[in-house]
Amino acid sequence: MSRIKRLKASLTQFPDIPAPSMWLLASEYRAFWEYFAGVAFYGLVRRVAPKGDGHPVLVIPGLGASDLSTDLLRRFLDDLGYVTYPWGLGRNTGVKEEKSDLMLQRLQYIFDRHGKKVSVIGQSLGGVFAREVAKFGPSMVRQVITLGSPFTGHPLASTGTHLYEWLSGDRFEDMDFNQHLEIRNKPPVPTTSIYSKLDGVVAWKCSIEDGRPEGESINLRGNTHIGMGSSPGALYLIADRLAQTENNWKPFEPEGLARVFYGTNDHLDSSHEPSPAHS
Incomplete structure (x- = not known):
């Protein structure tokens, strides 16, 4: 048994949710096709999507990614009439207290500049940042949207654990996992968790906002983790x-x-990881 698997088994305060299988991780190559589809159908989606009301939107990238990874999404939302902001903190190398403080300052700046509440979107680990920032500054946040973000379930139910250690410089053995129990708490603002049962990085059950007021979970059927934005x-x-x-x-x-494209009825007690035919 690997070091991570032994540690995962010892954390009995969390539900025993397995990480995505290796075949799901291998299927993440499809994200390139999803991106190209987003570019190819950009004009069509923009025409059929509802127009924005001009309120500000802050977009936070996932683990190991920078603002470049959210460029297509931000450009799309700008074209709809929103005013988008990148997170502006370089590459996302993990949950750090100093970055959380800087994110709160960033949120305050955007709120003060527009005099309007800010919608916050976070991809993968960026969604964890988004939820935590909303907890500390709820009066400035209109809603939170997360994309394949691991805020519930088991903190090690991911195929990206070694990448996290490498980028953050932290070892999971040295972490206080009881803090993750607090991460599971919903922010006091409307939240939407977008996930996919074919996510090859984060176990989909770790992205379920289950039975909470003004909270929802939407299955983006067949999508990869990387291509979720x-x-x-x-x-x-x-x-x-x-x-x-x-x-x-x-x-x-x-x-x-x-x-056909979206599902909304999954819960934490749903059945095991799907096969490609049942995604």
């Missing part, structure tokens, strides 16, 4: 969530053909 289905869904009027948040309800 650039595929046509992701772009449209994010635009739909952002277009809601302030103080009138409602959960996403796919209708007609949209039910």
Whole structure:
């Protein structure tokens, strides 16, 4: 048994959720096609997506990524009428107290500049940042949208554990995992968790906002982890969530053909990891 697996088994305060399989991790190459599809169908998605109301949106990249990784999403939202901001802190190398403080300062700056609440979007680990920032500054946050973010379930139910250690310089054995129990708490603002059962990096059950007021989880069927911020289905869904009027948040309800692309009825007690035919 590997070092990470032994540590994972010892953390009995968390549900025993397995990391994605190696075949799911290998299938992440599809993210390149999702990105190219996002570019190819950019104009079409922009035409059918609801227009924005001009409020500011802060976008936080995932582990190991920089603002370059969120460029397509931010450009798309700018074209819809929002005012987007990159996180501006270079490469995301893990959850650090100093970066959390800088993120809160960034949020305060955007809020003061516009005089409007800010929607915060985070991909993967960036979604954990987004949720935590919303907990410390809820009066400045309109809503939080996370993309494949591991905020619940088991903190080691991921195929990116070694990458996290390498980028952050931290070893999991030295971490206080009881703090992760606090990460599971929902921020006091509307939250949308977008996930995929074919996520090859984060176990999808670690992205379920289960049974909480003004919180929802949406299955972006068939999507990869890496492509969750650039595929046509992701772009449209994010635009739909952002277009809601302030103080009138409602959960996403796919209708007609949209039910083929989006699912909303999964819970933490759902069945085991899917096969490709049941994603």
